[in-house]
Amino acid sequence: MAKEYSDIKKKAMLAKKRMKMGYWQKLQQEKSEMLKNMSGSEEDKKLASEVQREKYKRDVNRAMNKNKSDNDEVMYQKIKEMLDENECVLNPIGTLIDQQLYSSMDEPNKQRYVLELAAKYRELRERYYRERIGNPLDVSAKI
Numbered sequence: 001m002a003k004e005y006s007d008i009k010k011k012a013m014l015a016k017k018r019m020k021m022g023y024w025q026k027l028q029q030e031k032s033e034m035l036k037n038m039s040g041s042e043e044d045k046k047l048a049s050e051v052q053r054e055k056y057k058r059d060v061n062r063a064m065n066k067n068k069s070d071n072d073e074v075m076y077q078k079i080k081e082m083l084d085e086n087e088c089v090l091n092p093i094g095t096l097i098d099q100q101l102y103s104s105m106d107e108p109n110k111q112r113y114v115l116e117l118a119a120k121y122r123e124l125r126e127r128y129y130r131e132r133i134g135n136p137l138d139v140s141a142k143i
Contacts, residue, residue, distance in 0.1 A: 007064070014063050023059075027052050051130050076124045083128055092121055 005013070018024065031048050038044040078096060082089055089095065096117055102110060 010064060011060075014060065027056065047130065047133065054127065054130070072120070072124070075120060076127065079121065079124045080128055083125065092125075093118055096121060 031052050034048045034051070035044060038048070075096065079092070082092065082095060093114060097114070102113060105113060
């Protein structure tokens with residue numbers, strides 16, 4: 001039977017594991033490569049730091065809340081495919097909505113679901129554009 005650890009103990013174990021695996025060195029390398037491909041302005045440095053911070057938060061969230069982060073990553077992949085295909089998506093919420101779940105809800109829950117989905121879409125869309133700017137392979141993102 002697997003032991004259940006408290007959140008603090010899990011976080012401490014994860015921090016120790018990150019240090020042993022060279023996680024921070026890898027993040028620093030990625031950041032320096034990202035900055036090398038950018039202009040090197042103060043704004044670019046802030047953007048690179050923000051991208052790294054978000055990546056760290058996602059990694060911690062993934063380790064602590066496996067199911068929620070898996071759902072977020074699935075949604076991010078849908079949004080990424082949608083935006084790669086066409087950046088001017090007319091009805092992104094309608095595309096992302098789970099019709100079966102939505103039809104089984106009452107009116108207040110439908111409104112809550114749409115608002116939460118819209119907030120998550122905005123968050124993940126911003127992540128898409130930040131990562132796209134930091135990606136040296138995507139030349140069209142550096143406008």
